[in-house]
Amino acid sequence: MSEGGLTLTKAPVVEPPKPRRFRVTWPVLLSAFGALVVLLSVTRLVTGATDLTSAGAVNAAVALAVPIGLAGLGGLWSERAGVVNIGLEGMMVLGTWCGAWGALHFGNPWAGVLAGAIGGALGGLLHAIATVTFGVDHIISGVAINILGVGVTEFLSKITFAQMPGGGDSQSPPVPKPGQVSVPGVGDGLAALESGHWFLVSDLAGIVRGLLTNVSLFTVLAIALVPLSYYVLWRTAFGLRLRSCGERPVAAESLGVNVYSYKYAAVLVSGALAGLGGAFLSLVAATAYREGQTGGRGFIGLAAMIFGNWRPGGLAAGATLFGYTDALQLRRGGESVHALLLVVAILVAAAAVYQLVVQRRTRAAVISGIAAVAVFVVFALTTTVPSEFTSVAPHITTLLVLSLAAQRLRPPAADGVPYRRGQAK
Template sequence: MTTTELPVAKPERAERRLRLNGPTLLLGIALLIVLLAVARVITGADDLTSAGTVGAALGLAVPIGLAGLGGLWSERAGVVNIGLEGMMILGTWFGAWGTLEFGSPWAGVIAGAIGGALGGVVHAIATVTFGVDHIISGVAINIVGLGFTQYLSKLVFEGMPGGGSKQSPRLPAMETLSVPWIGEPLRSLEASHTFLVSDVAGVLLGITQNVPAFTLLAILLVPLSYFLLWRTAFGLRLRACGERPVAAESLGVNVYLYKWIAVVVSGLLAGLGGAFLSIVAAQIYRDGQTGGRGYIGLAAMIFGNWRPGGLAGGAALFGYTDALQLRQGGVSVHALLLVITLLLAAVAVYHAVRRRRWAALISGAAAVVIFVAFTVTDVVPEQFTSFTPHLTTLLVLALASQRLRMPAADGVPYRRGQTT
């Protein structure tokens, strides 16, 4: 047999993956609005795409997104930050205190950021400088942050008019911004309840009218973080510390410094999320105000695969489900079951086209089960609606777990001079 007759192995075709770029993201948003419009028409749950729901979802997504963004900075440098909840708690108290002390909500924003950054400093000292286990340090910060703010409330707020040991006096409102001239036309279109037209109008109305200035700042932090971490030499060095710190050190990168910067910025962003809760969302500080949003922010970060864009999408998803259960409760959440059915059916078709039989079968079966639950019920019990955001967190993480890749050295202790 000559060499020309030898069988040649054909290279396997690489599976093409769906790229999450600008056009794909816009197409996904458009398809989601269409699905929500279909569900609204079928169920009559107008709050699915109302301006009130969209505005509430935007406000509820901001603290989750800021906490997740803080986790992104820390974990991209290789430091797990379970202490986001405690840093948010510090941000809520210092945000309220700064607003009352200096008479300006923006002073409170700065104070809240500093309060969260102080938590980041403690976490950096423990994990980066002394090599304490990241999880232990984060849990300790959550406990200390709660106890410290309770002590400060008794020391500062107790005795103030309207204040107490567990809350602050009422805070002044932050200014809101609106796009001029389009408010009334959009309200008229939304009130017409025309298929898709009123849905698009409701979404646009919710994101362009009476938006707190703090919300715009939080939104701008997402592309800013992407630019700094993925488009600058500084970001490349910081991410290298979370992937291959030994290799980064061999190239002259001060790994300790970059980890310190990342963890302090992480605390600052989480503190901003906490300040949003006290200054904008409630206009008052209350004990236990964060309600686990630091942990949901971590879930949003994982859902986004440690990327700013995906993180923002996860925060928006959790904020939307939370807004639905707060506004129309069981009626809107029941209508959401139909949307989930349609989404799972679309996922099943996608997997079937890609010849992934088991994935298509599982998605199709889940769609059938949820559709049956939708048809045999008229409303979701109140006991379940309050659990909707947390259930969404669990489902999203379960469905997204197959495509996730955390930084290679995330959570791995690092000591200068080590060889592996």
């Protein structure tokens, strides 16, 4: 274009560079774990809360994380196929009762493990019939199963456990427990290193000793289910078809996938995993079945699944986090949870710096910075945490983690969307 003898050319539009997508790799995970251990070690030295990295706390955290992780893994299977499952709590309740009954009836704890999985799977079958076959709203069906699980187990306890010596209307007699395993030759040496309370060395010794000694065989089985689920869902044709039912069920149907069958399979596996989590509570975490034993862990498992962005690895990290806070408040209460406030303040401050420097999100960085300062002020002005707060620390952690992780969450595209064979796209 020319004007007054001058030729004007339109300047090319320069698009801003797209932000690089953050990828979670093994080096990143190992670096994050190392940084977390250093942070916990520094906090232990500053506060004197030796239980932060003790073998007992780590062992208890793993045990408390197992039922949460199994429930979350059950939710992962179901929602990857497009079926929302908030009935995990009710399926866990069925698992606790069936696990105790199976172990007592057959005199073998592994029979109880199998019975717990079957009990949870029956709850999953009911959920699948309601949502997949009859098109009932997924949330309504899940709530109904939660209510039904409590009522059915209460009735069954009265006609079974109440007639047994040592049992009652709301609890079973003591149940046989699965055995424990330890890596030979590591306990005494690591205990000596841990008792020295040296920076980082003692913390690593405590963590490793907690992971390798006095671990229930049921815990080993539960941990193995995480990589197994990843392999099945992301490395097999079956898993690809199942996940396609949660993303584009109509497209999957057009390629010959029986969407109904895969949804049924996913919800059945979901219920069985939640039932295993319930059986763990009655067979390992306690000496017997007791009414109300799940304590909302099915819902926390659902939160762990969301925190993990519907991926097994993230789910395991979320379950470990919630189990760790639960272990601290059970073991040392106010002292350990108070020390954890300093860890939270540092992590939130680091998140604020990341949001400001890397993500260029000034408002979010300011909010995170204010939150970090507020938490640090509470830590500096107090010496302990009230018992009323420590008892709900795991639930508060759940809310905080979900609120901070909400920016990166991506559920399956057709999660909770009703499906009917032959429907238009």
